[in-house]
Amino acid sequence: MALTLLEDEEDYLIEGVQLHPQQVDALRQEWGDQVRACFVGYADMDSRAKLSHIRAYGGGPDDWLRDYDDQQLLATIERLKALSRTLRDECARWGMPFVETGIDLQPAIDSVVHLFRTGSMPTGSPTDDSL
Numbered sequence: 001m002a003l004t005l006l007e008d009e010e011d012y013l014i015e016g017v018q019l020h021p022q023q024v025d026a027l028r029q030e031w032g033d034q035v036r037a038c039f040v041g042y043a044d045m046d047s048r049a050k051l052s053h054i055r056a057y058g059g060g061p062d063d064w065l066r067d068y069d070d071q072q073l074l075a076t077i078e079r080l081k082a083l084s085r086t087l088r089d090e091c092a093r094w095g096m097p098f099v100e101t102g103i104d105l106q107p108a109i110d111s112v113v114h115l116f117r118t119g120s121m122p123t124g125s126p127t128d129d130s131l
Contacts, residue, residue: 006031013116021087021094038097038115041084045102047077097121 002019005012006027024037042050051073059066065073091098097115101108114122 002027006034009034017083021090021096024096025094033119036116036119038099038112038121039087039091040099040101040108040112041080041087042100042102043081043084043088043098044100045081047074047081050077050081050102 002014021037021039024035027035028037051070054065054073054077065076068076088098088100097111099108099111111122114120
């Protein structure tokens with residue numbers, strides 16, 4: 001799908017956990033600046049704070065976590081934090097931005113929007129400092 005969109009010169013946002021930094025790097029090698037990417041996660045967020053956030057803002061009809069009890073949800077949060085840490089490490093390896101969303105969400109959102117509008121992260125954005 002991504003290749004077809006690039007060939008057709010379509011602006012398109014692909015969101016999901018199945019796309020990895022190494023794959024994006026391969027697309028960038030072939031398509032250059034036409035490919036913009038950043039990865040988001042909550043590697044550093046306190047698990048109990050994330051639990052509270054999910055309970056406060058979740059529960060809609062498409063919320064796959066709504067039927068989880070707190071212990072199940074905390075286990076899922078820990079798994080997703082580990083995935084976020086792995087993703088952050090992979091982003092550093094492949095030279096791509098990783099935006100931490102768990103500390104201060106609105107500046108993280110602003111950074112991602114800025115990246116996709118301009119092609120670069122804003123100064124002082126909540127990305128991993130090792131990049």
